[in-house]
Amino acid sequence: MTMKTISIINLKGGVAKTVSAINIAYTLVVKHEKRVLLIDNDKQGNTSKFFGLYDPESDGLSELLTVRGLDVDSVIRKTGYEGLDIITANMNLLRANKEILMDVSLPQQTRLRKKLEQVKERYDYVIIDNAPDLNMSVVNALVASDDVLIPIKIDQFSFDGLEQILEQIDYVSEFNSDIRFAGCFVTMYQRNNVNQQGAELLEQQGFPMFNTRIRKTVKVDEMTFTGKPLLVYAKRSTACVDYIALVNEYLGL
Ligand SMILES: Nc1ncnc2c1ncn2[C@@H]1O[C@H](COP(=O)(O)OP(=O)(O)OP(=O)(O)O)[C@@H](O)[C@H]1O
Numbered sequence: 001m002t003m004k005t006i007s008i009i010n011l012k013g014g015v016a017k018t019v020s021a022i023n024i025a026y027t028l029v030v031k032h033e034k035r036v037l038l039i040d041n042d043k044q045g046n047t048s049k050f051f052g053l054y055d056p057e058s059d060g061l062s063e064l065l066t067v068r069g070l071d072v073d074s075v076i077r078k079t080g081y082e083g084l085d086i087i088t089a090n091m092n093l094l095r096a097n098k099e100i101l102m103d104v105s106l107p108q109q110t111r112l113r114k115k116l117e118q119v120k121e122r123y124d125y126v127i128i129d130n131a132p133d134l135n136m137s138v139v140n141a142l143v144a145s146d147d148v149l150i151p152i153k154i155d156q157f158s159f160d161g162l163e164q165i166l167e168q169i170d171y172v173s174e175f176n177s178d179i180r181f182a183g184c185f186v187t188m189y190q191r192n193n194v195n196q197q198g199a200e201l202l203e204q205q206g207f208p209m210f211n212t213r214i215r216k217t218v219k220v221d222e223m224t225f226t227g228k229p230l231l232v233y234a235k236r237s238t239a240c241v242d243y244i245a246l247v248n249e250y251l252g253l
């Protein structure tokens, strides 16, 4: 199959972008025998920290985006899970974002897309965990992406920023005509009125929505401390079952 790149994005913080990126990636590896590359695109480095690979010194996404001629292989690391590799991020991403803007001698939006072309025979999926931002590294992620997935936590501010992401997808289609808004999915779902009504409202607004909702469970908070994806740490938990269902729904199974 040809490699597919998926951006997990929402301009809001704390909606489960990172948790979703990790568990969608690992589910693709274990349940569907896919070869997956995770990309941490957040200077907080939460995904990198999860796998014990956060390092303020080592080369990662920042260098891949800014150092001329840097080989993508020099920034790909093993996660410790067979079939799942990672490109890490750290605070250097702040500087990298400024550098991309200043250095006009290289194309600014298509850098990641070009680098990923080098690994297209080696991975089935690239999953990008984006920062709650629309900076140049996020633009690069969108330009490199085939599909965009938006995790949504239902609260008063759930709708904020969705329009901007859609506008950005539109803008990016100038560089990447393949980009597709695959849909939103509800995270941290609880069976209560707010969640029920919020989810319905999203559907009424005409946003493409996945039927699968990721239920809220303390197992997810625990998982973030263990360095183990849900399929390893708590495979019978509601959220794990839901991520498996979400991936199936995404794959059209
Ligand atoms: N299904 C769930 N049930 C319970 N807690 C969850 C669930 N999903 C995510 N969380 C918790 O929500 C918090 C935010 O998750 P996460 O870090 O993945 O969000 P994020 O969107 O990546 O945040 P940021 O914008 O800071 O990068 C974490 O503490 C996580 O444990």
Ligand SMILES: [Mg+2]
Pocket (backbone or CB within 6 Å): 017, 018, 019, 042, 046, 129, 130
């Ligand atoms: Mg995150």
